[in-house]
Amino acid sequence: MPTNVTPEFDKQRQIYEDTEDLEQRIVELEKLLSLAPNHKGAERMRADYRRKLAQLKAQLEKEREQARARRSSGTEEGVVRKEGAGQICLVGVTNSGKSSLINAVTNAEFDVGDYPFTTPLPTPAMLAFEDINIQLVEIPGIFEGSYDSSIGRQALAVVRNTDCIALCVDLSQDIDMQMNTILGELDRARIRLNKEKTAVRIERVGLGGHMIYGIQNFEGSKEEVINYLKARKITNIIVRFQKRATFQQLVDAMDASVAYVRALIIATKGDAPGSKERFQELEEKYGDKFDIIPVSAEKGENLDGMSWALYDHLDILRVYTKIPGRKREDKPIVLPVGSVVEDAAAKVHKELFVERFKAATIIRENDKIKRRQVGLSYPLEEGDVIQLAHR
Ligand SMILES: Nc1nc2c(ncn2[C@@H]2O[C@H](COP(=O)(O)OP(=O)(O)O)[C@@H](O)[C@H]2O)c(=O)[nH]1
Ligand SMILES: [Mg+2]
Helix, strand or coil: CCCCCCHHHHHHHHHHHHCCCHHHHHHHHHHHHHHCCCCHHHHHHHHHHHHHHHHHHHHHHHHHHHHHHHHHHCCCCCCCCCCCCEEEEEECCCCCCHHHHHHHHCCCCCCCCCCCCCCCCCEEEEEEECCEEEEEEECCCCCCCHHHCHHHHHHHHHHHCCCEEEEEEECCCCHHHHHHHHHHHHHHCCEEECCCCCCEEEEECCCCCEEEECHHHECCCHHHHHHHHHHCCCCCEEEEECCCECHHHHHHHHHCCCEEEEEEEEEECCCCCCHHHHHHHHHHHHCCCCCEEECECCCCECHHHHHHHHHHHCCEEEEEECCCCCCCCCCCEEEECCCEHHHHHHHHHHHHHHHCEEEEEEECCCCCCCEEEECCCCECCCCCEEEEEEC
């Protein structure tokens, strides 16, 4: 049906049809509609274009929504969302055997190569350890100047926020070169390893609001901490009071630009010629500061020992809830070392077991006192079975 359009309209229609970018397409279509003839014969055409416009806008909204979801779930390139009971970053020079090690203990099939930059972005894999999962993240090979490159800087940002760093040192190569490179770049990224724990430890997380552990060590109340965080508009944060701490120590910890991260050394390629001597050398030079675990991914040697060492360095404990008369739950609640009954109760059901707390029974099979009645501030131990009762 002829609709007697103007040449201007025709031209704009061409522009609209040639535009691929969604946002721009919407702009061009709106322009086209404004140029559309008003007479009755063109009514149908205008309706079609309006419908199309509504479709495009809905599509744009959907794409934006997906992008927001990607951002908050951390699946954007180079960002790793923490999953499992804890996260460990494998840091080493290129070819130090990081990918081989991850492949040996997880279902991952990372590329293994003799050439540099096999793994250009931090890449996660999941280690099933006993009844929990530990996330292992391969960090791209560290080199002198990593911190000056954008990829390196991005990777070091992941390392900064991790729960534990596994320094992968290749026993078939010169030790000093590797350690100097790794420690140098970490230092420039203001990441300190195995420094004495400060009284207050801060960790930024993707989700979760305010999580506060060890409040019994704080001079004030939990409300004070939360009010302070709210006043500074800080969310998604874990605050751990690890020793007696004052309000000023909390403020200082929030402002510190230095990150303190637990670390250990995984000495890789324990099967290679000369590895025994280099392991000795590593022990002599760095044994004071780090636990050193020798492994061979190729021969499958000491991989279990490594998993336990990684678990130990996460500083977490597992507790199991139980309903009277039933077996304990198979899956543990994972909490930082130093947690108390209240922390476990909050993880199960805050309103029910903290706000309406009546009693908790802790069962320790191997203890002299097998069962004990305890309160909310009672410290938990690894392997505790806990029964919670509410009013
Ligand atoms: N002899 C020996 N070679 C290994 C071992 N693990 C890895 N390699 C070799 O070291 C090279 C680099 O390994 P890769 O896992 O890609 O290191 P990445 O760059 O740190 O991820 C490859 O040629 C591997 O075959 C091991 O346990 N023993
Ligand atoms: Mg690799």
